[in-house]
Amino acid sequence: MEKELKNITFTVIENGTQIPISTRHGSYPNLMYLLKEELQLESFGECGGVGRCATCVITTKGLTGAAAIKERNEPTTLEKLGHSDEATRLSCQIYITPDLDGAEITILEI
Template sequence: MEKKLKTITFTVIENGIQTPIATRRGSYPNLMYLLKEELQLESFGECGGVGRCATCVVKTSGITGNSTLKERNEPATLSKLGFEEANIRLSCQIYITADLNDAEISILEV
């Protein structure tokens, strides 16, 4: 029997414009790659997803589960920029999972 993949849907806000996104788990390595490709963002995610450059900073609302946890280089990188809020994240450190369903992701200018 073939396993049906569930659609993951959320909203992205860039420069005040809301864009609904529908994707599936595993379609992208992480949220940064999805945002970069779907929204054609230039100068976004310049370090390639290792959590060092902070060119993929987003503000999240409605993310659940393990996707709320900051790991690896993320806390130190955000702290250097003065971001201490739990909902400010590096999109390269957020995986595409059901934790993103119904979330709102705002792209921040850094």
């Protein structure tokens, strides 16, 4: 019997408005694609998710597991922009997994 996938629910804050999002594990390649499609964000994620352009910068609260770890190009890209705190992330580097459940994601102005 195939295991049923549970909904992953989190809150996105864009321009001060809270938007509840509900999705499933692996429904998008990463959080950047989900945000871009669901919220119709222009000029968001211009490099296509390789962690270089920083047009998908967010702050996070409540990420768990692997989602809370910065890997690949992310730390270097964020440091070049002066973002050194752990809560600031590139949404292209966060996968759609249960580690997002209950989190709060704030989209930053570019």
